[in-house]
């Protein structure tokens with residue numbers, strides 16, 4: 001028979017306090033759940049363990065304070081061991097909650113299993129906690145209310161998990177506000193469960209609490225409140241700090257990634273068309289060849305050179321030329337299969353790589369399709385443009401080792417071009433004669449700098465009126481170990497084509513500066529002109545390299561003149577202007593070489609900071625016999641003088657040419673009539689007036705009266 005039950009009353013303040021602690025613990029729990037999703041696995045694990053302890057302690061404190069809020073007509077206390085077990089249950093519940101929160105997605109099964117496990121844990125904590133009140137006779141339970149409390153526990157857990165996954169995508173103040181609302185809802189649900197569970201317990205009027213002498217006292221609830229609040233606050237603070245640091249680290253990682261991809265873009269992409277550049281293309285070829293070897297398949301390389309691009313560029317300007325190249329890149333890209341690569345490898349040169357190309361008929365059809373799409377008319381900046389292209393095809397493995405594929409495709413392209421363009425040709429061994437030589441030259445060129453096989457020879461320029469030397473032009477020579485002295489006409493184009501001109505050009509600049517310093521040490525203030533290739537002019541650090549060489553050899557920058565051919569200067573006008581400004585800022589002089597062969601506009605010439613024009617040899621050769629050539633040279637000299645530029649005529653071979661040029665007021669003359677290019681030692685002797693091969697009577701005349709050379 002059941003004895004009468006006592007009425008249970010609650011301390012309202014402690015009930016309110018338990019709600020505050022429950023909400024606070026929930027708020028911290030939501031924060032911790034985010035930390036457990038950290039990218040760093042060891043940090044996530046640390047937060048899972050530490051977070052479970054803190055969150056468990058928070059929930060347990062709420063429950064403990066809730067129990068302390070009950071006032072019973074007899075002294076109560078809590079069994080140490082059972083109380084500790086209820087704490088362990090709270091920590092276990094928290095671990096389950098945080099573990100589920102660590103998943104990237106909340107599936108139905110995770111929600112069900114998670115909330116059941118958490119509900120079971122909460123009930124375990126609560127009823128173990130109740131059991132720590134060691135009552136005699138025992139507590140009389142209302143099983144219906146117990147079931148309700150269990151249902152509340154499971155539902156509250158499910159709601160908590162749902163809320164967490166919903167909050168995940170919010171940021172800033174929205175995140176904070178919704179987290180607060182969610183914490184209050186969860187606090188209410190936890191309290192609901194707890195007080196329903198309390199209501200399920202009935203105490204007989206004659207009950208005695210056997211654990212009254214264990215964990216007890218009026219200030220116990222307060223102590224637990226203070227301790228758990230401090231713990232929750234510290235955790236909250238640490239978690240916020242960690243979130244900030246992680247946020248910063250993530251931002252840093254993101255910006256590093258962005259910088260990295262930008263660098264890759266610069267290093268591996270052609271800036272104008274956005275297509276892969278030579279470097280990336282070579283890399284793709286290497287991988288494709290590797291696959292061919294492994295699988296016994298083949299590939300095709302198509303070298304595409306535009307027919308008629310130069311006239312478009314010259315007549316419509318470089319901006320239109322750039323647009324045309326972009327459009328060609330776009331058209332070629334549209335013809336690609338997923339495994340193909342197309343790259344821009346030169347001004348108007350593209351290469352296409354196709355893997356698994358066994359059938360030459362299909363390759364021929366593809367080449368024809370490329371010609372057709374490129375031949376379709378286009379309108380760029382209001383100009384109607386119609387181009388075509390020549391395509392050379394080399395196959396791997398039948399057309400030789402893969403290092404020679406591009407050269408072979410190139411040779412085939414030239415063959416297609418020779419037959420009138422707008423067509424394609426497959427590589428054939430007889431096209432190889434020139435190619436093999438180029439490849440060998442390229443191989444030797446790579447070693448030539450290390451082996452000190454290059455030399456600079458110098459050719460004087462003299463004043464037309466006085467015949468006194470005004471400076472020299474540095475001309476590179478290659479003393480090849482087996483082929484003897486080679487002309488730059490032979491190897492400069494190879495160096496340009498195979499990306500070796502940068503190193504060679506730097507050597508020339510450095511050597512010329514060294515020679516200027518050596519001559520200065522001998523008391524000769526010699527002006528030296530150095531040729532720059534188009535590739536050098538497009539190097540961003542050219543001005544820096546030149547300054548470094550000037551500084552290293554401690555020479556006066558005005559003694560250096562850089563010669564750029566007219567057609568190079570006209571290509572990509574904006575970047576030429578920029579580079580000329582950079583160069584003139586370091587104090588060197590600039591000259592336009594081979595003038596008359598390009599299409600300079602007057603206004604453009606005015607903007608370029610050049611001090612000198614060199615009339616092309618072809619005009620000088622015709623001077624004696626052609627009235628047209630004379631008229632052109634006269635006009636050029638007049639124009640240059642109006643613009644304040646000095647004029648040098650190159651390739652002067654006869655006295656008659658010299659006389660005409662002098663009459664036309666050309667400033668300086670250069671050519672075999674005065675001296676051929678010579679070694680620095682011969683040059684020194686020449687200046688000092690000794691005999692030297694290639695000198696003429698006039699040169700000797702000039703050198704018998706050494707002049708101040710600046």
Ligand SMILES: Nc1nc2c(ncn2[C@@H]2O[C@@H]3COP(=O)(O)O[C@H]4[C@@H](O)[C@H](n5cnc6c(=O)[nH]c(N)nc65)O[C@@H]4COP(=O)(O)O[C@H]3[C@H]2O)c(=O)[nH]1
Nearest residue numbers: 475476487488489508531532533651652653670671672677
């Ligand atoms: N028929 C004839 N020829 C004469 C006469 N006077 C001089 N020459 C030759 O004409 C060329 C003048 O150099 P360029 O127009 O700058 O043309 C140069 C220049 O564009 C390039 N080059 C030479 N050295 C360098 C260099 O260090 N760097 C770069 N990027 N290019 C260079 O190679 C080209 C050819 O150089 P070289 O073979 O040394 O040929 C030189 C010179 O030997 C003459 O009276 N008659």
